[in-house]
Amino acid sequence: MELTMENIGNLHGVSHSHQTGDLMNSPHARQSATHRNLVSSHGRSAMVSSMASILDGAGEYRTDHSLSGPLHPAMTMSCDSSMSLSSTYTTLTPLQHHLPPISNVSEKFHHHPHPHAHHHPAHQRLAAGNVSGSFTLMRDDRGLASMSNLYGHYSKDLSGMGQPLSPLSNGLGSLHNSQQTLSAYGPSAHLGNDKMISTGGFESHAAMLGRGEEHLARGLGGHGAGIMSSLNGINHHHHHHSHTHSQANGSVLSERDRQAAGAGGQGGGSGQVEEINTKEVAQRITAELKRYSIPQAIFAQRILCRSQGTLSDLLRNPKPWSKLKSGRETFRRMWKWLQEPEFQRMSALRLAGE
DNA sequence: TTGAAGTCAATATT
DNA sequence: AATATTGACTTCAA
Numbered sequence: 106m107e108l109t110m111e112n113i114g115n116l117h118g119v120s121h122s123h124q125t126g127d128l129m130n131s132p133h134a135r136q137s138a139t140h141r142n143l144v145s146s147h148g149r150s151a152m153v154s155s156m157a158s159i160l161d162g163a164g165e166y167r168t169d170h171s172l173s174g175p176l177h178p179a180m181t182m183s184c185d186s187s188m189s190l191s192s193t194y195t196t197l198t199p200l201q202h203h204l205p206p207i208s209n210v211s212e213k214f215h216h217h218p219h220p221h222a223h224h225h226p227a228h229q230r231l232a233a234g235n236v237s238g239s240f241t242l243m244r245d246d247r248g249l250a251s252m253s254n255l256y257g258h259y260s261k262d263l264s265g266m267g268q269p270l271s272p273l274s275n276g277l278g279s280l281h282n283s284q285q286t287l288s289a290y291g292p293s294a295h296l297g298n299d300k301m302i303s304t305g306g307f308e309s310h311a312a313m314l315g316r317g318e319e320h321l322a323r324g325l326g327g328h329g330a331g332i333m334s335s336l337n338g339i340n341h342h343h344h345h346h347s348h349t350h351s352q353a354n355g356s357v358l359s360e361r362d363r364q365a366a367g368a369g370g371q372g373g374g375s376g377q378v379e380e381i382n383t384k385e386v387a388q389r390i391t392a393e394l395k396r397y398s399i400p401q402a403i404f405a406q407r408i409l410c411r412s413q414g415t416l417s418d419l420l421r422n423p424k425p426w427s428k429l430k431s432g433r434e435t436f437r438r439m440w441k442w443l444q445e446p447e448f449q450r451m452s453a454l455r456l457a458g459e
Numbered sequence: 460t461t462g463a464a465g466t467c468a469a470t471a472t473t
Numbered sequence: 474a475a476t477a478t479t480g481a482c483t484t485c486a487a
Contacts, residue, residue, distance in 0.1 A: 400475060412467050417477055424464090430485080432465055 381433070381440050383423035390439050391420050399454065407454050409438050 394404055405416035419435060426433065442450055 401477095402475075411465090413476075414468075414478075415466055417475095418466095421477075428464090430464055435465085 380426040381436050383426050383429070383436050386436055386439050386443065387420045387423040389443055393443070393450075403454060407456075408442050409435055411435060 390404070393399070394401060400413075401416045401420070402413035405411045405413050409416060411419075415435075419432075423436075424432070426436070429436065442453065445453070
């Protein structure tokens with residue numbers, strides 16, 4: 106999917122070279138010539154295999170993409186290059202399907218066509234049928250719960266919240282989500298920037314699209330303050346960076362970009378073409394990782410398909426969107442992850458790693 | 460050819 | 474154990 110987005114994004118910009126570039130980048134292609142290549146390859150194979158299982162007929166799919174065009178969803182697929190070919194039908198799949206308009210929530214799960222029913226696909230299934238709000242929450246909860254099994258640490262967070270399970274806990278669970286929302290607050294203040302994809306304006310869209318979670322959390326706003334403070338705290342603490350970024354704030358982006366957005370704009374936009382407030386995303390990712398005790402290495406590898414060192418650097422010294430080239434893809438992934446409901450995030454972490 | 464952007468893998472720190 | 478830093482290396486665009 107992301108490819109799709111990428112392509113679209115790049116369209117107005119440069120030509121094909123770009124998209125291919127991205128594709129090539131992530132995988133192993135990079136340092137091919139070197140000896141390292143060998144080394145990297147091993148990790149690669151693992152990924153590939155897992156991917157294959159996820160996408161079941163991956164191989165076929167590629168060749169035959171025309172058929173499955175619409176179905177392969179924006180799901181949590183990991184890195185891999187399989188889609189390079191799929192770029193064909195790019196324009197059509199707006200990534201929208203990712204956020205089904207309420208009624209079709211169940212569809213979402215289709216994408217998860219994994220052949221092996223091995224684990225506990227159960228929770229997903231259950232979750233499916235429902236529509237917005239409250240149900241979404243339920244799903245989340247389940248997701249988390251299941252996750253906790255896999256990752257010991259996750260549970261800790263839950264316990265910390267004080268309410269393991271119970272209907273109410275659902276509410277709370279999503280609540281802590283709100284931290285994201287709150288962050289929206291922060292940046293806007295700093296940057297005074299409006300058009301970033303960051304939580305602000307975008308969020309409403311998301312909500313409209315049927316993504317109950319976020320707006321819901323937002324509604325609860327009350328504690329936002331508390332969380333907020335924590336974020337800010339982080340900011341302040343880290344004053345020690347020796348880096349000389351001209352852009353301490355990070356994101357001063359452009360006014361003119363929005364035209365681009367508008368142009369491409371179709372309302373649906375789950376926002377792929379938009380610019381991302383890298384600083385904010387970095388903060389939020391950092392916060393989430395901490396919250397769930399997800400090590401950078403895991404996140405980097407499974408969600409971003411990057412190394413721990415890379416992630417660490419991106420998190421600490423995010424470059425402004427306007428200065429990014431292919432590196433945008435990485436931030437898009439982070440952003441996308443942030444946009445997903447808990448259970449999906451977790452499953453993504455899980456899937457890529459098995 | 461050169462330089463910037465991105466990464467990785469190894470290594471240093473915490 | 475997790476995160477931070479760094480040197481090497483590729484790719485892309487002047």
